[in-house]
Amino acid sequence: MADKVLMKGNEAIGEAAIHAGCQCFFGYPITPQTEVAAYMSRRMPKVGRVFLQAESEVAAINMVYGAAGAGVRVMTSSSSPGISLKAEGISYIAGAELPCVIINIVRGGPGLGGIQPAQSDYFQATKGGGHGDYRLVVFAPASVQEMVDLVQDAFDVADKYRNPVMVMGDGMLGQMMEPVEFKERPKKELPEKTWAANGLKGREKHNIINSLFLKPEELEAHNNKLQEKYREIEKNEVRYELYNCDEEMDLVIVSYGTLSRICKNAIKMLKKEGINVGLIRPITLWPYPVEAFDKVIDKTKNGFISVEMSCGQMLEDVQLAVNGRKPVHFYGRSGGMVPTPAEIANKIKGIVGGAK
């Protein structure tokens, strides 16, 4: 047990980033993710790296833009309203094809909203947030251990595709403590950053990093190149978990993050009453695990239910994946309300018609 430590989700994010070789962290405090910045402010100077509390979220994301352009591993972290402020910079970073990691520990919205756990930034994370035709790879861990593993993976994926990666958790995941282990990780073969604006280094031409293309032909060509990259990511980077999906099922829950664990409790409760429910847990919210639906669609009697801490955001991706082949239901709470296993089980009983 010696190698496992108890860590708060927010602190584990910081430590995982350090393990992944994150050289710079730029942030601005906001509940419920402030401990990420607090942890980095203590640890980063000790390992000879840069921690800087910016004067605002807008400043922080533009510092990320700069550091990423210089070719170093860089991360920023915020919570919902702060991510909205960063959205412009994120679009620029995606447009300029720079790798970085962005953490969003989601709180209830819209507006200033509240500070309790929510998943209502799904659209913002997966469908844009900033302007233009761009995509973020979005990881949604369900435990502190998975947070640690995915934050480290996020740096690799970002470097591999020269694309920003977001790791999104709800306030619960940021605040809770669980045992974690920092496993020895195999070294990834990653492309060299020959594009970095970090001095001539014997080259004859400057590297220029830019997202401005005034000629429509050039911008379209750039966009087409980005789209090609996104198709490649869709092909290679989809991650999901199937839980209790081996046999015939009365219904399949689709749920991600901490909430998926509450759904697992509901599945255990229902099993005792003779109702068999499976779970698709998307680990990447983009690219969305469409193939998971194909694997279970013939085994579910009453289709699917998207269970969210939002008002039907992931539901749209579930509908697209199911594409009319089976019914799609919805259950969601919002504003920081966390559904209980019993609540979810009751909703499901209403759909499948009680115990068999």
Add this chain to the structure above:
Amino acid sequence: MANQEIIFAGFGGQGILSMGKFLAYAGLEENLNVSWFPSYGPEMRGGTSNCSVILSDEPVGSPLVVDATTVVVMNRPSLDKFESHVVKGGLLIIDSDLVNREPERTDIEIIKIPAQKIAEEVGSKKIANMVLLGALVEKTKIVKMESLLKALKEHGKEQFYELNKRALERGAEFGR
């Protein structure tokens, strides 16, 4: 099967979060799956504070405890809020020096401990939380007392170790 889903509740400053943390560390020491989840909010000194702690030999589902096998309360508002959250046959531990009403439930086990008085006898009112935690561990046997002591030694302040230890021992008498 070992499984305890616990809510600790009281005022901010009573050591509610830290008693939960020490128990979680003790669970980790014994190779159990553990989670610790604090209430977080716009709270202030003297306001209410609570945390959910789960120790189980199965993977932990929701870290937020709703149906608690054990509830520990250190003030009246916490009893009002969480008495109904104890499962039937579960355990309620009360600091009877600070809670000025009788619990209403008759379908659960209740241990009342004058924890403030005992803590003062041991040496400091600040360790009343440890008195209650001692009773919890002795009664539920969710971890061994040695594991809890080890957790205190490794993760607590050294100067309070002996005091904490005595407080745990005094509390344990109520759990027998």
